[in-house]
Amino acid sequence: MQIGIVGLGRMGAGMARRLARAGVRVLCYDHADAVRAALADERGVDCVENLAALCARLDGERVIVLSLPAGAAVEDTVRDLVPMIATGDTLVDSGNSYYRDSMRRALALSQQGLRYIDAGVSGGVHGLEQGYCLMLGGTPKSIELFAPFARILAPDAERGWLHCGPSGAGHFAKMIHNGIEYGIMQSLAEGFALLAARPELDIDPARLAETWRHGSVVRSWLLDLCAGILTQTEDLSRIAPVVADSGEGRWTALESIELGVPAPVITLALMNRFSSQGGADYSRKLLAMMRAGFGGHALHKSP
Numbered sequence: 001m002q003i004g005i006v007g008l009g010r011m012g013a014g015m016a017r018r019l020a021r022a023g024v025r026v027l028c029y030d031h032a033d034a035v036r037a038a039l040a041d042e043r044g045v046d047c048v049e050n051l052a053a054l055c056a057r058l059d060g061e062r063v064i065v066l067s068l069p070a071g072a073a074v075e076d077t078v079r080d081l082v083p084m085i086a087t088g089d090t091l092v093d094s095g096n097s098y099y100r101d102s103m104r105r106a107l108a109l110s111q112q113g114l115r116y117i118d119a120g121v122s123g124g125v126h127g128l129e130q131g132y133c134l135m136l137g138g139t140p141k142s143i144e145l146f147a148p149f150a151r152i153l154a155p156d157a158e159r160g161w162l163h164c165g166p167s168g169a170g171h172f173a174k175m176i177h178n179g180i181e182y183g184i185m186q187s188l189a190e191g192f193a194l195l196a197a198r199p200e201l202d203i204d205p206a207r208l209a210e211t212w213r214h215g216s217v218v219r220s221w222l223l224d225l226c227a228g229i230l231t232q233t234e235d236l237s238r239i240a241p242v243v244a245d246s247g248e249g250r251w252t253a254l255e256s257i258e259l260g261v262p263a264p265v266i267t268l269a270l271m272n273r274f275s276s277q278g279g280a281d282y283s284r285k286l287l288a289m290m291r292a293g294f295g296g297h298a299l300h301k302s303p
Contacts, residue, residue, distance in 0.1 A: 001025065003149055004054050004064035006077055008035045008047075011094065011121060012067030014128035015153060020044030022152040029054045051077075055084040062089040063146060065119075070097040070247065078105060087113035090145055094119040096178070096248050099171040102137065106167035115142040118167060120174020121153075131155030135177070136163050137170030179252030179266040181222070182245075186269035188226055206230035245273045 001024045005016050008030035016039060020026045026045045030036050036047040048054050055062065062085060068074050074097055081091065091114065093102060102118035109116045120135035121127075132153045136143055143150075143163045154160035164173045195205045209227035213219050229236065249270040256263035274280065291297045 001148060002027065002058060004028070004058050004062060005067060006030070006051065006054070006064060006081075007067035007073075007095075008032075008039060009067060010125050011123075011127070012065075013039060014123075014125065015065065015067065015094070015121075015132065016045050017042055018128050018131075019149065019152055024149065024152065027054050027057055051080055052084055055081070061145065062086075063092065063149065064090070065092040065094050065149075067094050070095050070101075074101075074105075078109075082109070082112065082114070085114065088115070090115040090117060090142055092117040092119050092146060093171075094121045096120070096174060096246055097171050098247075098251055099137075099168040099175060102171045103168035106138065115139065115145070116167065117142050117146055118170040119146075120170045120177065122174065122177060127153075131160055134161035135170045135173040136161065137165060137167050137172070138163075139166070175248045175251050175255070178246065178248035179263065179270075182249045182252075182269040182273070183265040184220065184222055186265075186272055188222060192226065192230065241276055242278075243273045243276045245270060245277075249273070 003019060003024055003026055005012055005026060005028045008016065008028055012028075012030070013035070016026045016028050020042055021044070024044065028036070028039060028045060028047045029049075029051055030047070039045050039047055046057075048057065054064070058064070064081065064085070066074055066077055068077060074093055074095060078091060085091075091109065093105070093116070097118065099118065102116070106116040106118070115138065117136055117138040119137075121132050122135075123130065123132035132155075134150050134154055136146070136150065138146075140163070150161040151157040162173075164170050192205050192209070195203050195208065206227065209223060209230050213223055213227055249266065253263065253267045253270050255261075256267065288297075288299055292299050
């Protein structure tokens with residue numbers, strides 16, 4: 001078995017290692033020399049200097065995984081790869097691409113005899129050891145060709161990966177997955193903030209989080225992460241209260257509007273992330289000024 005991987009960030013490098021440790025021959029490319037060098041000692045992984053070398057060294061019907069940021073990086077790499085691959089080859093987009101972009105790419109590539117799989121992947125930095133959850137969109141034949149690799153990447157050969165449906169279905173499923181994630185994370189953060197706001201009750205949030213991990217209906221991997229973080233409160237105090245958003249939460253909120261399906265928790269969690277990024281600063285300043293204007297309330301000046 002052999003496979004190509006383009007993009008060796010946290011996810012791509014982890015997938016390369018997991019596949020290689022299962023006996024797959026993995027050919028990789030990343031534009032950054034240092035990133036390629038980091039995999040130099042991984043048995044079964046061979047990093048090449050460019051896309052042309054990657055394609056030339058893969059035999060038979062090639063399967064090439066793109067582990068790249070959504071948008072221009074995927075678009076440009078697909079465009080560059082097309083002249084170098086042949087009928088029957090399969091490109092797998094394992095990033096967080098917008099599902100409609102994936103549908104468009106799949107259709108365009110199918111007209112050239114090429115296969116395209118949109119693969120929503122969850123697992124992050126823990127995927128290397130614990131396996132990745134894979135949500136796959138594409139034709140049955142495309143999934144059949146990729147299935148041997150999916151079985152290795154997933155936590156279990158028969159569980160943790162799914163052919164969700166036709167092109168676009170994998171990335172749509174991952175988009176909704178991330179929207180749900182936004183809501184769960186927000187509720188956990190708010191709950192622990194409330195616990196910390198009543199110090200006179202002497203509740204230890206870290207010990208409570210650890211207790212909830214066993215038997216509670218709110219136990220989850222995200223709670224596990226919270227429990228670990230709360231034992232390191234000194235580290236938490238040094239973190240700026242700014243939460244980035246990857247884009248998938250935005251797409252999920254837009255989808256709820258378009259479909260007329262209410263998703264208030266996910267949408268509010270997204271709005272809170274915008275607020276943490278400074279997006280609410282202007283409105284908050286204006287609110288303070290209005291409050292001072294009608295009620296004479298004191299204004300707090302910026303340092």
